[in-house]
Amino acid sequence: MIEKSYLTQRFAKLKLGAYHVIGYSMAGEETVVQVPELNVTFDVGRAPQFCLSSDYLCVGHGHMDHLAGLAYYLSQKNFQGMKPGTVLLPEDLVPHVEKLLAAWRQIERQHTPYEIVPMVGGRLHELRRDFGIRAIDTHHVSGSIGYSLISIREKLKPEYFGRPAEELAQLKAAGEQIQYRLEVPLVTYLGDTGFGPVFEHPDVINAETLLVECTFFESDHIQRAKAGKHLHVEQLVRVLPRLNCKNIILLHVSRRTGIKRAKHILRKLAHEETLANVHFLMDFEKSKDGGEMEAAGEGS
Numbered sequence: 001m002i003e004k005s006y007l008t009q010r011f012a013k014l015k016l017g018a019y020h021v022i023g024y025s026m027a028g029e030e031t032v033v034q035v036p037e038l039n040v041t042f043d044v045g046r047a048p049q050f051c052l053s054s055d056y057l058c059v060g061h062g063h064m065d066h067l068a069g070l071a072y073y074l075s076q077k078n079f080q081g082m083k084p085g086t087v088l089l090p091e092d093l094v095p096h097v098e099k100l101l102a103a104w105r106q107i108e109r110q111h112t113p114y115e116i117v118p119m120v121g122g123r124l125h126e127l128r129r130d131f132g133i134r135a136i137d138t139h140h141v142s143g144s145i146g147y148s149l150i151s152i153r154e155k156l157k158p159e160y161f162g163r164p165a166e167e168l169a170q171l172k173a174a175g176e177q178i179q180y181r182l183e184v185p186l187v188t189y190l191g192d193t194g195f196g197p198v199f200e201h202p203d204v205i206n207a208e209t210l211l212v213e214c215t216f217f218e219s220d221h222i223q224r225a226k227a228g229k230h231l232h233v234e235q236l237v238r239v240l241p242r243l244n245c246k247n248i249i250l251l252h253v254s255r256r257t258g259i260k261r262a263k264h265i266l267r268k269l270a271h272e273e274t275l276a277n278v279h280f281l282m283d284f285e286k287s288k289d290g291g292e293m294e295a296a297g298e299g300s
């Protein structure tokens, strides 16, 4: 008799407002987070199946646990007849990644189509008139960046309120600037980052949904957080009251601590009301309690 079982990896799926957040994030192991409705995946981890449906991949830095699956993501999209992937990448990584993909072209003996968009902090890559992706400098490795998905709206200036539509159309035709541009950060993903000015960036403070790492929770891990340029929970709790975000999702928790203990420590450090909108991506326990989490399926 053969004893048979399957080893599976669980991915998380949260529904927060209008968007789902699907992903996996464990420090040093793998980080990949998708917002399917916005056609974007942040970092690619080992390129799990679900991320193929995103046409835009935003890579924050070059560590293997965030980038390993890049060539596979592009190749699989091509193999499955999907739209070629567009990869937003820190500018200084572009020549190295191009070399990596050139090597894969030789190894696979096929030409996988893709587009690379070099990004630096502050640059806005507009995909449509009403939507763009902005890079934000983070504090991890040299050139590391986070990303904000920006809804771009044209709004009528208050001084024109109440004027008839016909008059407004005439003014517009005459070249008068009757509208102003409003940028709304829908989702901001910080990738790996230590503490620093990024937490004062308006796209971070005002993001509707903020995806932020918090790797270390133990009080004797403060130096470890500093050395690895990661966030420690004691820094996070100082930042939380300043954020206007509707939802905050914590990523990249160290396996050494684990989600259960991380939740326990966080609850001891911050007020209950401050934590009302704070979720752990990898909190599968909450799904059993009937929370908003659900298992997003299994993969290898």
Ligand SMILES: [Zn+2]
Residues within 6 Å of the ligand: 027, 028, 031, 063, 065, 066, 192, 252
């Ligand atoms: Zn990492």
Ligand SMILES: [Zn+2]
Residues within 6 Å of the ligand: 061, 063, 140, 192
């Ligand atoms: Zn890293």
